[in-house]
Amino acid sequence: MVVSRRLLLVEDEPMVAALLQETLKAAGFEVLTAHSAVEAKSKAIEFDPDIAILDINLGGGPSGVDLSFLLHKTYPGIAIALLTKHPDLRTAGYTKEDVPAGCGFIRKDMVTNSQHIVEAIEKIVANTKHFHEDGDSSRPLGKLTTAQVGALRLVAQGYTNAEIAKRRKTSVRAVEQLLAAVFTTLHIEVNGPINPRVEAVRKFISAAGTPER
Known part of the structure; x- marks a missing residue:
């Protein structure tokens, strides 16, 4: 019996969330979508996620970074990745010290097809600390300190x-x-x-x- 993995997707843009949810479900994940950190916190209680993919900017209220710490504390062993338009955490006003250890980073501009996001998640689940698309020196503003x-x-x-x-x-x-x-x-x-x-x-x-x- 194949056990589907429970993935919490938190994305405030409805169209992006719908497309990602469809892609991830087709890849075999059981997906629960939320559009804010508050909604995600409430829904996650019964869902008990194995994986969380979080947009950094979630409109008003707590950010994806805030939510990442809550999930990391509440669900030991959960694999977490930030999915964002930012080339790295610094342009969002954060550093790597501001997110939980092992948190992955997926750049939206690098996602050229559905397979990319699925492969990224698989790598994050296998070993999050080795998947950081914010480490590419050729990324926009990447040469700035x-x-x-x-x-x-x-x-x-x-x-x-x-x-x-x-x-x-x-x-x-x-x-x-x-x-x-x-x-x-x-x-x-x-x-x-x-x-x-x-x-x-x-x-x-x-x-x-x-x-x-």
């Missing part, structure tokens, strides 16, 4: 250098130097016809969407 990504994210949120310095507990001069390094790494001219700050924000939004404040 964590500090540079953090500063650029704050710029994309609309903050001034003075406010960024306050939030990062540093000087305005240090922020200016950090952003200058961002422009250099992203090959943005500082004396050209295009405002380098605006161009850097355009690149961030293209890679990770508009960050919430």
